[in-house]
Amino acid sequence: MASSNFIDYVKISCRSGAGGAGSRHFRREKFVDKGGPDGGDGGRGGHVILKANSQHWTLLHLKYKRHIRAENGEAGSGARCNGKQGEDVIVEVPLGTIAKNPETGEILAEVTEDGQEVILLKGGRGGLGNHHFKTATNQTPEHFQPGDPSQEEWIVLELKLLADVGLVGFPNAGKSTLLSTVSAARPEIADYPFTTLVPNLGVVGYRDYKSFVMADIPGIIEGASQGKGLGLRFLRHIERNSILLFMVPATSENIGDEYRTLLNELELYDPSLVEKERLLAITKGDLIDDETKKEMMKTVPGDIPYVYISSVTQEGISELKDLIWKTLNP
Missing domain, CATH: 3.40.50.300 (P-loop containing nucleotide triphosphate hydrolases)
Known part of the structure; x- marks a missing residue:
């Protein structure tokens, strides 16, 4: 196999998904007086996940895919409807791959068994809708939570071959x-x-x-x-x-x-x-x-x-x- 096909070191930019905002919504129906708050929660942002795949033996497939982006969570809506969760991104790598912080050299994760998964960057948590904040003294809360922001980092993936x-x-x-x-x-x-x-x-x-x-x-x-x-x-x-x-x-x-x-x-x-x-x-x-x-x-x-x-x-x-x-x- 040509040497250009064996890649054992890549540096990639990863970003998890941001959490969706909670909803500020009040129930409004013709025959329901003062329906109250019913804003749903925002969906979680997608994770960036490292997964070991025994069918890979090089990082070549990541050489030209340097930017990994997970999906954002969707915002909540009325009737306590929660927003859709952002889709995770699975980064498949060979067994024996290590993820490192490029600045400090700190080992963030390593995968050595087929199918093993490790979350590199967590998606942002979805915000709570306003129905969570209803109290005896505040029947019509205006407050809701925005979703947590995404995480973005440069990560080095380094392969160390596993062999007997x-x-x-x-x-x-x-x-x-x-x-x-x-x-x-x-x-x-x-x-x-x-x-x-x-x-x-x-x-x-x-x-x-x-x-x-x-x-x-x-x-x-x-x-x-x-x-x-x-x-x-x-x-x-x-x-x-x-x-x-x-x-x-x-x-x-x-x-x-x-x-x-x-x-x-x-x-x-x-x-x-x-x-x-x-x-x-x-x-x-x-x-x-x-x-x-x-x-x-x-x-x-x-x-x-x-x-x-x-x-x-x-x-x-x-x-x-x-x-x-x-x-x-x-």
Whole structure:
């Protein structure tokens, strides 16, 4: 999918509906003397509601719809008729979307489950009609309430992909190739760095019709946490992954050093990331012989489970799925 189709950050102007005014009305019928006040209440203004939709995976549909407006409530009328409530506006977003105040960075809401709804801006309350203000000493009240005003705010929507497994590795580590091998996802694959410019999601089938979701995060480079390369832009997508699968090519000079460099970039960006469960896939295993493999094993850190894999020959793929599933379901 082209990078222009993946949007994970938008800033939108939202306005809820104003409440309708209450009615100042008196009952007037031919055979009813002094009918009294019968002004109805105004209708509530429409809410602006954030709703999670599992069918969305990007904020692209909001890129060109920057102004969200809910409907105003209608005014009340005579015979105690209440005004119509303003229609709510539902803003559908992918799972994992966060709504923030653009000035303070305060998190206003987040949705992580399909169908979950959160009111971003409440519609104005409708005003009370004059029949509410009738008393023993004031039988013909002129007073009624105007509706409460609308709310209007700029809101930032930021997507952090939800996935069971996040792939972490330098460019050309084989992340896209693995994702295309184990799922129906078809990310762009080429032999040059930064082929993947946007995150990709794939559903990986497992035994007995089980499955888990895997996310290919664009290649991190040393210094990504300081804004170099593409890493900083997409590092936030790693925050919501249940486990992290580090991917280091078997052709690397030192597997342990490359793994520790990747881990360091995550820690510099967000120290909590290193507390996640971690696995290591040593990729491109078909490019080295058994003797070299034995030598490379000496550089593998002893504190992380690992598997040699080859997406080309399928070596280790089943073992990797087993390890991932066991880690997700201890």
